[in-house]
Amino acid sequence: MQRTCPIPISDYPVVTLAHGGGGRLMRMLIEKMFGAAFSNPLLDRMHDSASLTLPGGPTAFTTDSFVVRPLAFPGGNIGELAVYGTVNDLLMAGAEPRYLSCGMILEEGLPMEELWTIVTAMREAADRAGVSIVTGDTKVVDRGKGDGVYINTSGIGSIPAGRSVGPDRIAPGDAVIVNGDLGRHGIAIMAVREGLEFESEITSDCAPLHREVDALFKAGIDVHCMRDCTRGGLASSVIELAGQSGRGIRLDEAVMPVREDVRGACEMLGLDPMYVANEGRFVLFVPGGEADRACECIKAHGPEDAIPVVIGHVEDNTSGEVTLRSRIGADRLLDLLSGEQLPRIC
Amino acid sequence: MKYIDEYRDPEGVRKYAAALKGITTRPWTLMEVCGGQTHAIVKFGIDQLLPEQINLVHGPGCPVCVTPLEIINKAVEIAARPGVIFCSFGDMLRVPGTERDLFSVKAAGGDVRIVYSPTDAVNLARKHPDREVVFFAVGFETTAPANAMAVYQAAREGLTNFSILVSHVMVPPAMEAVLSSPDNRVQGFLAAGHVCTVMGFDEYPPIAERYHVPIVVTGFEPLDILQGVYMCVKQLEEGRAEVENQYARSVRREGNPPAMEMIERVFTVIHRKWRGIGEIPDSGLGLKPEYTAYDAEQKFDVAGATAEESTECISGLILQGLKKPPDCPAFGIRCTPEKPLGATMVSSEGACAAYYRYRNRHG
Numbered sequence: 155m156q157r158t159c160p161i162p163i164s165d166y167p168v169v170t171l172a173h174g175g176g177g178r179l180m181r182m183l184i185e186k187m188f189g190a191a192f193s194n195p196l197l198d199r200m201h202d203s204a205s206l207t208l209p210g211g212p213t214a215f216t217t218d219s220f221v222v223r224p225l226a227f228p229g230g231n232i233g234e235l236a237v238y239g240t241v242n243d244l245l246m247a248g249a250e251p252r253y254l255s256c257g258m259i260l261e262e263g264l265p266m267e268e269l270w271t272i273v274t275a276m277r278e279a280a281d282r283a284g285v286s287i288v289t290g291d292t293k294v295v296d297r298g299k300g301d302g303v304y305i306n307t308s309g310i311g312s313i314p315a316g317r318s319v320g321p322d323r324i325a326p327g328d329a330v331i332v333n334g335d336l337g338r339h340g341i342a343i344m345a346v347r348e349g350l351e352f353e354s355e356i357t358s359d360c361a362p363l364h365r366e367v368d369a370l371f372k373a374g375i376d377v378h379c380m381r382d383c384t385r386g387g388l389a390s391s392v393i394e395l396a397g398q399s400g401r402g403i404r405l406d407e408a409v410m411p412v413r414e415d416v417r418g419a420c421e422m423l424g425l426d427p428m429y430v431a432n433e434g435r436f437v438l439f440v441p442g443g444e445a446d447r448a449c450e451c452i453k454a455h456g457p458e459d460a461i462p463v464v465i466g467h468v469e470d471n472t473s474g475e476v477t478l479r480s481r482i483g484a485d486r487l488l489d490l491l492s493g494e495q496l497p498r499i500c
Numbered sequence: 501m502k503y504i505d506e507y508r509d510p511e512g513v514r515k516y517a518a519a520l521k522g523i524t525t526r527p528w529t530l531m532e533v534c535g536g537q538t539h540a541i542v543k544f545g546i547d548q549l550l551p552e553q554i555n556l557v558h559g560p561g562c563p564v565c566v567t568p569l570e571i572i573n574k575a576v577e578i579a580a581r582p583g584v585i586f587c588s589f590g591d592m593l594r595v596p597g598t599e600r601d602l603f604s605v606k607a608a609g610g611d612v613r614i615v616y617s618p619t620d621a622v623n624l625a626r627k628h629p630d631r632e633v634v635f636f637a638v639g640f641e642t643t644a645p646a647n648a649m650a651v652y653q654a655a656r657e658g659l660t661n662f663s664i665l666v667s668h669v670m671v672p673p674a675m676e677a678v679l680s681s682p683d684n685r686v687q688g689f690l691a692a693g694h695v696c697t698v699m700g701f702d703e704y705p706p707i708a709e710r711y712h713v714p715i716v717v718t719g720f721e722p723l724d725i726l727q728g729v730y731m732c733v734k735q736l737e738e739g740r741a742e743v744e745n746q747y748a749r750s751v752r753r754e755g756n757p758p759a760m761e762m763i764e765r766v767f768t769v770i771h772r773k774w775r776g777i778g779e780i781p782d783s784g785l786g787l788k789p790e791y792t793a794y795d796a797e798q799k800f801d802v803a804g805a806t807a808e809e810s811t812e813c814i815s816g817l818i819l820q821g822l823k824k825p826p827d828c829p830a831f832g833i834r835c836t837p838e839k840p841l842g843a844t845m846v847s848s849e850g851a852c853a854a855y856y857r858y859r860n861r862h863g
Contacts, residue, residue, distance in 0.1 A: 348616060417501055482513040482722045484545020486858040
């Protein structure tokens with residue numbers, strides 16, 4: 155793949171409305187930019203739809219849109235998020251991700267160089283996660299009507315025969331495991347967006363989860379349920395699963411893995427790291443007896459900086475609620491927030 | 501994390517809880533003044549570790565909660581004007597006015613921004629000389645120095661497009677209002693540590709003496725609060741009513757003199773209305789006459805529709821420590837953080853919101 159932006163600065167240094175107009179400029183953008191970057195036999199046919207031969211059996215299908223500001227942040231950019239986000243959603247359903255679509259909504263005036271950086275990052279991310287981007291769409295909106303780039307990706311994956319993963323399988327005695335430290339993505343974004351400076355740069359945890367998830371199944375671990383901990387953080391994911399499964403879940407605040415710098419930033423801003431966004435973390439439910447093996451699997455196959463921790467267990471009741479044992483040993487209810495966490499006055 | 505972990509140490513907490521049990525012989529009702537303390541108590545479950553005889557009631561120290569509806573309405577009105585950049589700390593944006601909140605103003609096209617410091621708003625005024633930048637100056641003595649500094653700086657630079665919508669209130673007059681109520685049950689206070697970091701605690705001995713209540717300046721971590729309760733109960737058991745400082749790692753008796761000077765330079769003491777409680781004489785701060793050019797209320801001449809509070813809401817009684825959230829029949833049913841009936845449910849630091857978030861929904 156070429157490394158420099160294929161649309162010469164002298165021609166069109168920025169995205170113009172014409173790049174979404176359906177004419178020659180749009181074709182040029184698609185062929186030179188997206189086609190060049192995502193190239194594979196299915197995409198190269200350039201039909202309105204990609205014609206796929208799906209392996210027989212259950213299939214997972216998901217979609218996600220990405221509207222992050224700033225477009226690039228320490229540890230990643232919107233392109234990587236758009237690939238990993240959808241790949242991870244497929245993985246959480248027990249599927250092996252195969253094909254992605256890519257819908258681009260570009261803002262008039264976006265520098266081509268910037269778009270190229272995003273597009274190449276997407277290609278590299280797709281390669282890393284073992285998926286192909288096989289179809290796409292491009293629209294351009296007036297300057298001021300978008301934040302540079304919005305990306306939508308949809309994904310298809312195949313679910314191996316006999317594999318069943320979901321909230322309905324969460325059972326009393328299950329261990330609740332998180333695959334690494336919490337809150338890094340949200341704080342990394344906030345630091346750039348608000349111009350906050352910390353002693354060390356906090357980088358996003360943005361990453362695909364295919365290696366560790368694959369390893370769990372290969373090791374024969376009876377994975378009951380998985381969910382990624384993106385918007386709303388770990389707490390929102392676990393609360394959702396408690397509600398969907400109708401099971402009571404108990405978590406232990408004292409063992410929550412949060413890095414010192416992230417904790418410091420959260421303390422300062424009045425945020426609870428359990429509710430801060432991640433992009434490479436998921437919560438895993440396995441039978442209690444398999445917890446140690448599951449942790450070893452994740453440790454061996456996940457990113458180096460992600461240390462898995464057992465953070466709680468599923469109780470033998472049908473409350474559908476999450477109880478948190480606080481750091482000082484008292485219990486409280488863990489509940490969804492009304493909206494985003496807001497920094498407090500004092 | 502230093503200065504945090506040692507104050508959340510479960511072993512230390514257990515020891516203090518046991519010591520407290522050892523000295524408690526009778527029922528006592530204490531009030532923690534600050535919303536930050538209420539939040540910590542409910543979040544960490546500190547009240548579950550106290551002897552049964554100790555009853556903690558929650559005080560009026562939540563700045564978001566006590567900001568009157570009229571001021572919120574004024575904020576909404578100003579923020580909706582074309583050409584205005586309205587700046588606020590994050591948690592004020594979701595507080596509903598009579599018609600709508602600041603988030604809705606933003607959604608309707610108003611330029612409403614979350615800032616982390618009033619000086620960020622001054623910077624915006626510098627950067628956008630063609631726009632009117634207004635900062636929502638809410639809070640107790642803790643936020644007053646920085647807000648005063650923003651006005652002082654703007655005045656020194658001759659910025660004419662910066663103003664603040666002031667709703668500053670002060671803690672000691674509110675404590676006196678609680679104590680002088682005929683229904684008062686409060687026998688001792690945990691005073692707000694951060695307010696005292698700014699103001700010191702010279703204002704408290706006359707209150708302790710006049711009403712014969714112990715006042716312990718207290719921090720915000722679990723061990724701080726337990727130690728504050730312990731010091732307060734010890735005084736009560738021994739029949740003393742003195743002012744003591746638990747939060748010595750942050751608070752000096754004389755406070756922070758440069759911060760106090762800045763408040764005095766820009767603000768003057770005025771009567772203020774407290775949401776849910778009513779007007780308390782000499783309980784707030786307003787801009788001094790020489791700074792009226794920076795007063796958004798004057799600059800924008802907003803009426804701020806006066807508003808009727810829900811008759812069902814008991815937040816006034818909760819803010820005075822006379823009731824607790826689960827005592828309210830609407831709690832968790834007709835009143836939730838998404839559809840709050842009143843003051844104490846609107847802010848994350850409000851007692852009702854804290855109970856709703858961390859406790860069983862229906863009391």
